[in-house]
Amino acid sequence: MARSAATQEAEKRLALLKAAFRVVAEKGFSSVTLDDIAARAGVSKGITLYYFDSKEDLFRQLFGWLIDSIHARMKDAVESRQDPVEKVRALVALIFPSPSKNRAFFRAYIDFCGLAARKEPFREVGERFYRGCRDIDRAIVEEGMRQGAFVVRDPVEAASTLRAIFDGLMLQWLTEPEPEASFETYRDRCERELLHYLTGPMPPREKGRKP
């Protein structure tokens, strides 16, 4: 059974997007050229503008694809756990996969934020990303609140803060002198601080310190 022409075309597009992602992570949106992307994908330069209307169109689709796959993986990670605390832990593990993947993703992510802060079509994509995150995060928070494990007031605001802690810690990590060495520090801190924020001053499991 032959794959349809449409499917093949979609695969070619995807291959270009993946190549673009890798090269954007390295060099940054603004210094990536169509030649770079084509070279990484192993095709000639002309082909990139055969499959995409323009460089901007390519990047818009790149970020659209990225956020869809991120959303999907977050939903997946969350659905496979029952306990809200475990769901948070699963999110942390997903978002901090490894130093190299992390750096690649967040470099591209920051570039994207810079674009979203200035160009309307990118802003819309960014909005979609945060909306998706907020829905996932809020569901976790609401569940935690129902079970009495989370002591936050407002699930929407808590979801927003949750995501802010992820992003903000990542920004800090990216400026660390030795990202490899401090990676686990940040991952652990992220988990600890998120749970501190959600469950209140007392750690959920261990009894130990009390103010």
Next chain:
Amino acid sequence: MARSAATQEAEKRLALLKAAFRVVAEKGFSSVTLDDIAARAGVSKGITLYYFDSKEDLFRQLFGWLIDSIHARMKDAVESRQDPVEKVRALVALIFPSPSKNRAFFRAYIDFCGLAARKEPFREVGERFYRGCRDIDRAIVEEGMRQGAFVVRDPVEAASTLRAIFDGLMLQWLTEPEPEASFETYRDRCERELLHYLTGPMPPREKGRKP
């Protein structure tokens, strides 16, 4: 008393940096040209490379100047209050001055993070920025802990989280469809969530303030 030549030169440099800041906030680091900066400063293009070694040198100095003035203003805001809770409020007020200033600053800030994530000299500047923030934030947290108002465990980690909430919320705000309208929402949320994080689930006994 005539100003020294060195002072005059420094003023010229500063005028160029200020012009560069405004134009970077609008267009982003990578699409700003030396012509743009010169035009904004009301001088000819050649002058920018007369006062700076290169475009990159100019931007490095721009970000250095920015973080110094931010640090100074944060220290100032913090020192003028006694109560740790009030210090946090002062920081929030400082960081959220107005929608337009906010957007200008954080657009430039994001660009800077993108640069810092990839180019060593910029990474160092970013590290200096976060180190300064951490020192200020940690001092506040330690004071709050001594007074028993803050229920966090570790002052360094709490300072890191504090800053993450600032930055992370700002990223979200920048993708809002109507930044003007949601500005106060985010400022209030930032204050509320920071204090929730620091003082625990119970809102602090009111100090004559309205939420």
Next chain:
DNA sequence: GACGATTGACCGACCAGTCAGTTATTCTGG
């Protein structure tokens, strides 16, 4: 041989950085 996929030479716009030349300021000796 028809047609979509692919190539890469090419074009024009853009831009960092250079530099020869111009103007403003300071210095010097008469």
Next chain:
DNA sequence: CCAGAATAACTGACTGGTCGGTCAATCGTC
């Protein structure tokens, strides 16, 4: 105090190179 020399500040045309986008030619497949 001044002429004019020396120096500093400044200008903008120019250069060399880059890159997004185009397109005529070629390839591969049915």
